[in-house]
Structures are given as structure tokens and as C-alpha cells.
Amino acid sequence: MLQLGMETDIQLNETRLQPSHRMDLRNFSEKDYNKFVKLNTVNDWSQLRWKDIGRPYEVTSFAKEKKDWEEEHQQSLPANVSWQMFNKSFHEWFVKDVPAEMDMSKRNFMKSLSNFKLAETKSALGELIRIHLWNYAHRIEDGIWDPRGKRALFEGLDLIKPRILFLGAAEGYEAMQLSAMYPGGEIVFVDYDPFCKDTRFRDFPDTYPFLGSNPSTGGNKVYHKKDFETEYIVEDIRNLPFGHEFDIVLSVGLLEHFPDTLKSEVVDWHKRFLKTGGYIIMTTPRAQLKSKLYYEIMADVMNHTYRELMTVEQMGLYLYENGLDILKHGFIKVHNGIVARPR
Template sequence: MDVYQHSHTSQAAHPYTEQDIGTTELLPTYRMDLRPTHTKDVFYDANPISDWSELSWEKIGRPYRVERWSKEKLRWEKEHDQQLPPKTSWEMFNRSFQQLFDEDALATRKEALGTLGKSLTTLQLHEAFEAVEDIIHTSVWNKIHRIEDAIWDPRGKRALFEGLDVEKPEILFLGAADGYEAMQLMAMYPGGHTVLVDYDDYCRTHRFGEFPESYPFLGENPATGAPKVWYRDEMNIDFEVCDIRDLKYGKEFDIVVSIGLIEHFPDEYKPLALDMHRRFLKPGGYAIMTTPRAQLQSKIFYTLFADTMNFAYRELMDVKHLGLYAYENGFEILRHGRIKAHNGVIARLR
């Protein structure tokens, strides 16, 4: 396992301090947001369910399946005459998705506008069409990720994660990708330790490994209880490249978290997915799970970005779907609601 800790930092790596709390700033590839959590747009307690045993699939229906596939997935399956293996699909997805995070959307859009103008002047219609696609994609990504900050959604995640009865927690993040949510938890509940798990080494080296060191996480000063700005290199984080089914840990974690994982398991495998959250929890520990929301914006996004995103089975859910899956698999739902792009559930074993 690799531990990402550094004893020496610089002002460039830590550009924001407690004096910046309450502010937000648009940077070339993301938004810095240290504004307070408790505003109307961050967490919606959606039609609270008081008794999960009263819900049934007949009443709420099944999640929405995303079935418009990436051209790269379809091309691979045609060339190999077989279904794309799950591990290969996630390797393709991680590299494709990370390109969006790495891209300066405004600069790319400006370049595409220039290409469009030249192509129309010379009647290069194919190039013009591709430029229009680039303009649409970069504009939508810029709005979703930078303007609305709906992917990382720091205020929504903080609102979902608040109020846990933990101190210096041991955290296990299943399917961690860039590890964002674990870092937010570690800022809110400092002094603990996180194990990020993903079976694609690219997540260790690039998605997490190259996560911006200058990104500020709003959390708590354990000495005073006052708000504090934290950075990745101040956190005790291990990254394990492993299939989550092969993990050897016992019941040793205060928090087991997954972000956008459950929806990739068809119903016959969801008990296995939920068991991955259950088997590593200490008695009284918390399972934190989110899934993409079944809303019109999400359906449009996964259609528009099909070539970037859709390499494997994927569902969009209402929070009731996520909560009922958890309840049926032995969890007590402590909190549930909606943040910008995801449903969120905090649960513990019944």
C-alpha cells in the first residue's frame, strides 16, 4: 500500500487558509468552495421515509437503466466477439472520465469555436460537426463540474456526512477512484486513517495520485472545534489496488463508504455489493452510500456523455431505491436525502 503523506508543504500547495472560509472561486478545472454547508441547494430531505418496512418494489418501481453505450465499448465487443469484461470496462471508464477533470473546459471550447469557424469557411462539414460536439460537451461539463460543482459537491457531501459519532475514524472507501469523499470525511473528522480501494491501478497513480494538492477541504480543527481548511497531503491515506471481493480486512472500520458503486450491480448481485459494506464495519459503524439520481438532468448527461461514461451496467435511482436496497440487506437507515447529482444514505447494521 502507498501512503500519501508529506512533511513539507508550500504556500503554492496550500493557497487557502481559514481566512478564506465562506468564499468560492472558479479555477480552470474546478471550483474551490469553502462556503457554509447549510444552504437550501445542498441537501434535500426528500419525502422522509419513517418506516422502510412499508416500502416495496411494487410501490416504487425499479431503477432506470442507462442503456446507451460508449462507441468504444461496442467496438471492443465487435472486435473480440464477446462482452466487455468488467475490469476492462472500468479501466476504459476511468481514463475516459479523468480526461474531463484534467481539461480546461473554457480553453477547449475556445479552441473548438475557432475550429468551427475555419471549418465552415472551408466547407469542411465533418470537422464542423465534430467542433459543434466539442462545444456542446465542454459547455455542459463546465456548467456541471465548475459552475454547479455537482460532481464533487463539497457542500452537499458535508451536509450528508455531518453528525457522525466518530473520532479519528478508520475509513474504508470501496471503488475509491479519486478518493474525494474520503478526504472530505477526514477533514470533518480529523486524525483518522483511510484505505482507498480500487482494482484499477490508474486510480492510484492518476485519479487519486494526481488529485490537485491545492484543493481545500473544509473541516474541523480538532484542538478547538473551529472550522479549518485541510489538504490531501495532511491526511493519512493508503491506496490498495485490489478487487473489493478479495479484501482481507475484518470488522475494523468506523466508516465504509461507496460513491456511485451500488448502481453498477444488477439486482442479482446487489446483496454482494451491500455485503461489501457490511463485512468490514465495526459494531455501530456507519455505511455511507450514494448513487446517481434518476432525474431528467442525469438522463440527459448520460445520454450526451455516453461515449465518455457508459462502459458498464448502470442505473439511475431515486433515494427510495437506494434506501430499500440497503434496508433489505440488513441496514438501518439513519439519514437519507438528495444532494445535487446523487442520492445519499447513512446507515448502520440492524
């Protein structure tokens, strides 16, 4: 047994639902890998053209909070305010006791029906649908953190005790998973919203188990947040003082928030801090029907700023055109993932 604090015990190769998330310590077989991970769909990036793959899907349904702010102030919502709204809204869902919330939403919906109040019923139905969708996407499918998919994407890198820089880090999940797989290094989280450091990262469950490697035995080992050496910096990425000093520069769900005129700058942020021979790792949400539906239904939770959904080919072409050689690319449950180096 692996002791996970006072909350529970969990075994290697086990998965278990908790009130707000899923724990997953399962290794993947080759069959599993091929079922939920598709890798390397492009043989030669230099031959890929935009006319062949189309442009990303722009999400145009926005949160009521954003629309209300813009109506009141008669201007576009500033980027920093939009991220503050998004981070607080999104975090509220991560900390929910989902089964209890589903029961309460069902009771509220039935009560509104009995009162014959249309507006109240529509609102209650919306909440009922959203909590059930969140339960499926995050707890049942584990599509947001997706530990097995991300471990598959991150495996096989030539790293020893890497120094990891996570740009737009939020709660920091992916950097902790990388640090479990390549232990003994350091993580520097960066986000310009202090809420991410003071609440999202702080409230990430101490008991969450990250499956990684044991350098002493060559076998598996379970890590938790407290096991990682971390520093969290609240700052605009453009103002960071670092040079080329990180073995991994990582971002998750960052590129798709910038229009084409700014995507080259986003790629340059990653190159600016990378050691020679290091890895740039980036993910973006996939352009697929269920993702489009998700961002429509969850608009009030998710859509406070510009957002695109991409195919992995679209994402990769942006990176290739901006000076990266793509070492590994693919898509997992709901994300595209790319491992690259500067040319």
C-alpha cells in the same frame, strides 16, 4: 488568509473557480441547506414497496470505445476492461483547463463550418456541447464533488479519529472530505484499477481545500490531500484481507453498476469490513431528467459499463432489503446519499 501552496490564497466562506474545478469553503445556512439538500423523504422503510416507487432507470447509450471493442472481439466488454476505459476517459476531463478547452472547441467548430464538412462539423459540435456541459456540471454547479452537499450528508456522525475504508475509491474525494470533518484517523482507498492509484489519486490537486473541523479550537480548519493519513490498495474488493475493523465503509457510484442479482453482494462488501457501531455511507447518481440528459450527451466519456440512475427511495429499498437500517437518507445536487448500519 489561508495559504494554498504557490497557486492562490482563499478565505474561509469563499468560493472560487479554478481552470479545472471549483474551490468551495462556504458554510451553509439553514436556508441554503434546505435549497440544495433534501433529506429523509421516507418515514418507515418497512412499508415501502417496489410497486409504489418503480424500478431504476437503466442507461442504455454506451461509449463508442465499448461498442468498437465488442464488435472487434465479438464478446461483451469484460468488467475490468470497462473500468479501465472509464477511469482513463473520465480522468481526462478532470484535468482539462476548461476555459481554454471551451475556446479551442469553439474555434474548431467555426473552422469546420467554414470548410463545409458535415461529419467534421458534427464531431466539432459534439465536443463543443460536451465541454460546455462539463464546465456547467463540474465547475459552475460543482455537482460531481459537491462539497457543501456532501458535508451536509456527512455531518452529525458520532466519530473520533475514524478509520475509513473507501471501496472503488477512484481519486478518493469523499473519504478526504470525511477525514477533514472527523480528523485524525486513517483512510484506506481500494480500487482494482491501478490507474486510479497511479494517476487519478496522484493527480488530485494538492491545493484543493477541504473544509473540516479543528479539534483544538472547535472551529473550522482547511485540510489538503497531504494532511491525511492514507493507504491506497490496488485489489479486487472480494479479495481484501480485512475483518470488521473500519468505522466507516464508503462507496460512491458503485451500487448502480450492478444488476439486481448482484446488489446483495455489493451491500455485503460494506458490512463485511465494518466495526460494530460503525457507519456505511453510499451514494448513487440521481434519477432526474438532467442526469439522464447528461449520461446521453456524455456517453462516450461515461458509459462503458452497466449503469442505473435511481431515486433515493429505490436506492434505500435495496439497502433496507439487504439488511441495513437507514439512519439518514437524502439527495443532493446530482447524487442520492444514505448513511446506514447493519440490522
